[in-house]
Amino acid sequence: MSTLRELTKEELLAPGHRMCAGCPVPTLVRMTLKALRGPTVIVNATGCLEVATSIYPYTAWRLPWVHVAFENAAAVASGIEAGFKALMRKGRWDQKVDVIALGGDGGTFDIGLQALSGALERGHDFLYICYDNEAYMNTGIQRSGSTTFGAATTTSPPGAKIPGKREWKKDLIGIAVAHDIPYAATASVAFWKDCIAKVRKGIEVDGPAVIHAITPCPRGWRHEPSESIKVARLAVQTRFFPLYEVENGKYRITLPVPNPLPVEEFLKTQGRFRHLFKPENRWMIEAIQRWVDKNYERLVKLSQL
Amino acid sequence: MKRIGLTGDEAIAYAAKQCDVDVVSAYPITPQTIIVEKYSEYVANGEVDTEFVNVESEHSALSACIGASLTGARVFTATASQGLALMHELLYIASSLRCPIVMGIANRALSAPLNIHGDHSDMMGSRDCGWIQIFAENAQEAYDWTIQAFRLSEDPEVLLPSSINIDGFIISHSMEGVEVLEDEAVRAFLPPRSDARAIDPNRPLTIGPVALPDYYFEFKRQQAEVMKKVPPVLERVCREFGKISGRRYGKFQSYGMEDARTAIICMGSAAGTARHVAKALRGKGEKVGVVKLWLYRPFPADELVRELEGLKSVVVMDRAISFGAPLGPLCSDLIGAIYGKLPKLKVMNAIYGLGGRDITAKEIEGIYREGLRMAKAKAPMVRVKYVGVRE
Amino acid sequence: MSAVEKRLGWRKVPPGGAISEAGSSALYKTGTWRSFRPVIDEAKCTKCLICWIYCPDMAVRRINDGVEIDYEYCKGCGICATECPVKAIRMEEE
Numbered sequence: 001m002s003t004l005r006e007l008t009k010e011e012l013l014a015p016g017h018r019m020c021a022g023c024p025v026p027t028l029v030r031m032t033l034k035a036l037r038g039p040t041v042i043v044n045a046t047g048c049l050e051v052a053t054s055i056y057p058y059t060a061w062r063l064p065w066v067h068v069a070f071e072n073a074a075a076v077a078s079g080i081e082a083g084f085k086a087l088m089r090k091g092r093w094d095q096k097v098d099v100i101a102l103g104g105d106g107g108t109f110d111i112g113l114q115a116l117s118g119a120l121e122r123g124h125d126f127l128y129i130c131y132d133n134e135a136y137m138n139t140g141i142q143r144s145g146s147t148t149f150g151a152a153t154t155t156s157p158p159g160a161k162i163p164g165k166r167e168w169k170k171d172l173i174g175i176a177v178a179h180d181i182p183y184a185a186t187a188s189v190a191f192w193k194d195c196i197a198k199v200r201k202g203i204e205v206d207g208p209a210v211i212h213a214i215t216p217c218p219r220g221w222r223h224e225p226s227e228s229i230k231v232a233r234l235a236v237q238t239r240f241f242p243l244y245e246v247e248n249g250k251y252r253i254t255l256p257v258p259n260p261l262p263v264e265e266f267l268k269t270q271g272r273f274r275h276l277f278k279p280e281n282r283w284m285i286e287a288i289q290r291w292v293d294k295n296y297e298r299l300v301k302l303s304q305l
Numbered sequence: 306m307k308r309i310g311l312t313g314d315e316a317i318a319y320a321a322k323q324c325d326v327d328v329v330s331a332y333p334i335t336p337q338t339i340i341v342e343k344y345s346e347y348v349a350n351g352e353v354d355t356e357f358v359n360v361e362s363e364h365s366a367l368s369a370c371i372g373a374s375l376t377g378a379r380v381f382t383a384t385a386s387q388g389l390a391l392m393h394e395l396l397y398i399a400s401s402l403r404c405p406i407v408m409g410i411a412n413r414a415l416s417a418p419l420n421i422h423g424d425h426s427d428m429m430g431s432r433d434c435g436w437i438q439i440f441a442e443n444a445q446e447a448y449d450w451t452i453q454a455f456r457l458s459e460d461p462e463v464l465l466p467s468s469i470n471i472d473g474f475i476i477s478h479s480m481e482g483v484e485v486l487e488d489e490a491v492r493a494f495l496p497p498r499s500d501a502r503a504i505d506p507n508r509p510l511t512i513g514p515v516a517l518p519d520y521y522f523e524f525k526r527q528q529a530e531v532m533k534k535v536p537p538v539l540e541r542v543c544r545e546f547g548k549i550s551g552r553r554y555g556k557f558q559s560y561g562m563e564d565a566r567t568a569i570i571c572m573g574s575a576a577g578t579a580r581h582v583a584k585a586l587r588g589k590g591e592k593v594g595v596v597k598l599w600l601y602r603p604f605p606a607d608e609l610v611r612e613l614e615g616l617k618s619v620v621v622m623d624r625a626i627s628f629g630a631p632l633g634p635l636c637s638d639l640i641g642a643i644y645g646k647l648p649k650l651k652v653m654n655a656i657y658g659l660g661g662r663d664i665t666a667k668e669i670e671g672i673y674r675e676g677l678r679m680a681k682a683k684a685p686m687v688r689v690k691y692v693g694v695r696e
Numbered sequence: 697m698s699a700v701e702k703r704l705g706w707r708k709v710p711p712g713g714a715i716s717e718a719g720s721s722a723l724y725k726t727g728t729w730r731s732f733r734p735v736i737d738e739a740k741c742t743k744c745l746i747c748w749i750y751c752p753d754m755a756v757r758r759i760n761d762g763v764e765i766d767y768e769y770c771k772g773c774g775i776c777a778t779e780c781p782v783k784a785i786r787m788e789e790e
Contacts, residue, residue, distance in 0.1 A: 055514065065509070065513075067512070082372075083372065083380075083504075092497065
């Protein structure tokens, strides 16, 4: 696969879903579904995607899809994988079924982390994709363990005393890699080829795989709906969200950014960072730039090992 | 048929082994741990062909069970107390998604304070979750009910999860002689699960969608109705199981009820003590009986009313407190069942045995004496008494 | 009215709420959400398919070797217009 024309025209996600206008999560899902290799079941954690694609009696899904609860997508995926494995061994099912779990950052970084860790440790053959919009968007933009330092959310509002979120974003891929899984990667909806290739790799490896995808949220990040892809691209071009993969422990930056734009270029596209541009808060932008630089250097070093 | 020594936990594990379970997902917790340990041994020794998913919590245990059950696999798990409480949200989802999972529960008190011993608080906290809930008095019943529960749960008319409850430690850890069936007999009684799988790439379903106020109520109303299909299927399953085992089960078991003036209604191990005391009292000419409830959910309301007709008084024994409620949970159910039907029946609610506190024969005799005194009263009444607690 | 859109009573709703009509959301037309509509200038369009891959609503449909907008579903987000490398898509007020 090297051109868009070679991708399947088949849409396993139907139109008529109720994700917000300009939300790039369905775009990520489309890319994911274009990377399938055979029969697949989707497990969806509670969240925007789950809610907006399955309002009874309407479903946007044209393949088997299961939603159980918020924090347990990885555990449900474990059970599905184990179920088909047992049935195949006993001759009651005859097709390999790929299992893909989809969860937001709340369902992955926070409430679902334990179930994800358990499933990775046990080594189930499944792909977990976190669509990261850096807050609990489904309930109205509350901060999560993924929200960037300084960002305004409804539970980390910039006030007279505290200027936005005070904590740094968790390193999800670092956590995943620490489980010694065969494949982990970051992805951006703006880079379709990189994204689809990684999903396919995640499906093909024998064992658990984790993909951490950045998906801007026009409502929560406060940018124009038309700019979602642009913002997802700037995240990469500023090295705010580097694209890399870790295959059997080996790091590789899949889209090197030799001449990065200042992180300000990413931050200024979004209303959630507007308060950082006040003179008294400029130090936070500098702090974010240092965090970005340090992280990229770390990845460069890791990829040279 | 042979007789072997098994604890209550072991009896449940042994039954599950014979039921050719496809997936087990469980997490250890006292006093259920023996079940998962035993089953792990069967897996390690190749005595079963089961995927054992050793999860990191009970929450994930039931989540994995739901996933596996949706593939069409036969699924078993076990838990107790805090573990059951941690599963709480999934209990509702398992029944709503119509997953015929079977779960062994070694009933145990809930924290705080922490207590690992037997009472029914854990299970009473989940009585509204849409599961079939069965209480076994001893290891034999635990074994028999586990096998019957798979047939009942997986029946296409039912498709609901079941729990088999045994009193923590009192039954879970006590060794008894248990008559077990031959493997072939169990296989014949319980063929592999064969109903259409929910997750099927050839027939893509959206499972577990959102239902807004325009639809949610209809799903819940339907679920309420499905519970009514359980009793007739249970009767059929018990009849067939009786044929292969010689042991006949049903919704409840009665003792001395043909001429009783007063009776004890209870669940679990206390029934044995109650029967023992009733026998002694009947020997002295006292007309007392015992109704041991096997099936707690769905609650066999009409059948119980018929069983209690002719009684002057009844003592309902609750091994749990429903905080802030006028009565214990079992007694509340009974009052709801008899309302308007047995208007003269006097009811005593004896709350006993919390945190594993023993209930003695002497205390049960006292309960019977009080029941007999109440039987003479003119007006109907409902009274609550805590038995065996220090004042 | 399709079977999907009938308000079924409790006896008829499917057990567990499972939806068997895969992709039934297509019956729910999100085009009414739109306040701006994308219009493709066929003369400028290079058929690169960039708008197609980024559309979150499956509203850029592939026809022959090019694309067309499906206004039944297009929510008017404007991602296609922003991403079009040759500026062949303009957003017009509805």
